[in-house]
Amino acid sequence: MTAAKLRRHVAVVGGGPAGLMAAEVLAEGGASVTVYDRMPSVGRKFLMAGRGGLNLTHSEPLEPFLARYGEAAGRLAPLIEALPPSALIAWAEGLTQETFVGSSGRVFPKTLKASPLLRAWLARLRELGVELRPRHDWLGWDAKGTLRFRTTEGETAVSPDATVLALGGASWPKLGSTGDWADVLEKSGVAVSPLKPANAGFDVAWSDLVRDRFAGQPLKGVALTFGRVRVRGEAMVTRHGLEGGAVYALSAALRDAIAAQGSAKLWIDLRPDARAEELAAKLAQQPAHQSLTNRLRKALHMTPLETNLLREAHGKDLPSDPAALAQAIKGAPLTLTGMRPIERAISTAGGVAFGSVDENLMLTVRPGVFVAGEMLDWEAPTGGYLLQASFATGAAAAKGVLRRLETGVVQ
Ligand SMILES: Cc1cc2nc3c(=O)[nH]c(=O)nc-3n(C[C@H](O)[C@H](O)[C@H](O)COP(=O)(O)OP(=O)(O)OC[C@H]3O[C@@H](n4cnc5c(N)ncnc54)[C@H](O)[C@@H]3O)c2cc1C
Secondary structure, three states, X not given: OOHHHHOOEEEEEOOOHHHHHHHHHHHHOOOEEEEEOOOOOOOHHHHXXXXXXXXXXXOOOHHHHHHOOHHHXXXXXXXXXXXXXXXXXXXXXXXXXXXEEOOOOEEEEOOOOOHHHHHHHHHHHHHOOOEEEOOOEEEEEOOOOOEEEEEOOEEEEEOOOEEEEOOOOOOOHHHOOOOOHHHHHHHOOOOEEEEEEEOOOEEOOOOHHHHHHHOOOEEEEEEEEEOOEEEEEEEEEOOOEEEOHHHHHOHHHHHHHHHHHOOEXXXXXXXXXXXXXXXXXXXXXXXXXXXXXXXXXXXXXXXXXXXXXXXXXXXXXXXXXXXXXXXXXXXXEEEEOEEOOHHHOOEEEEEEOHHHEOOOOEEOOOOOEEEOHHHEXXXXXXXXXXXXXXXXXXXXXXXXXXXXHHOOOOO
């Protein structure tokens, strides 16, 4: 007997990418689906991701793609293989959003926006009969296992045949995901790894000069090294320190090092395409009477930000010897003293431990309740990996629900 014939009711709590994908797969499988969200409308973080162009996924081969999920790669692999980047691209294009591959291999919709995609998606969900219940704040379960929601009209209870929780992480809480589910689940006996910022900026004790004059300016085409990992890309100087794609790529390792040792040393190579000898040769061609700033500008097109960053890293008196100066440019150490708070992070590390869910993402201590999206304990750099895993786990949880309902088991 299929879920369609039984017309089982499934509650999806959380209307982000993971919850909405779960709703689509469930409704296509014949379930009667209601999506509850505490916000006045769904998909707010998804829309926010659209402000940066909506990096949906990445075009690299699946093996390096999966490796981006670090320790969680083993658990996520079968779920992402079931909804791989190619399928996600086809899905977006099915919703009239043509995609393209950017120069870094990242995949975006041609509109570089989330709103047309979300609009088309919600129309499809409506056609499938999915009901949306905004302003429903999930509070947990009562003693009988009924879902409790706070609404504008007071508290209400729902007893579905199965539940998908897709409540997101704890970054950008004003968009709806606050991570307050962690307490509720822990009290139910679910193991939850502490929620931590991922893909966030770091604190640097800048001088007043750098903070006041250069905050908001990018360092383009640099290479950042932490430990043995070197990343090419862009970083942005902020009033607090540094942020940006290349920083985020190292952020998990930097975060853990700061937690263990109190600070972390990040090395910046300001001219990663040139060897130190080449830089030294160009510097040596400049007349010795010129100021150091002028030599750097004329020989190597160093911007005022880059020159001041060298002083910040190596001290005010930079070496005038070309070879030593070239070495300073190839490796400028910055001490990172902290990570920006989770409220300002792009994503969240930690969450429901994979040991607490079965291969269908069902909570072992609460049969019939499935978990999807960023609230699971995985993290990944920016590059489309966050949305890809959110969509894939949403679809996987929904398939798990359908399999369970088809065997006749209800919550
Ligand atoms: C600024 C920014 C830019 C980003 N850009 C990208 C990008 O380009 N590419 C990429 O891959 N990723 C990006 N991300 C990350 C990506 O948006 C998230 O990983 C993704 O939205 C997670 O999906 P989710 O469905 O798990 O959670 P969410 O999108 O957070 O959705 C969870 C939903 O649950 C609801 N909810 C939470 N608690 C409750 C409750 N108790 N009761 C009822 N409802 C509740 C929330 O209101 C929310 O609607 C970006 C994130 C940010 C902040």
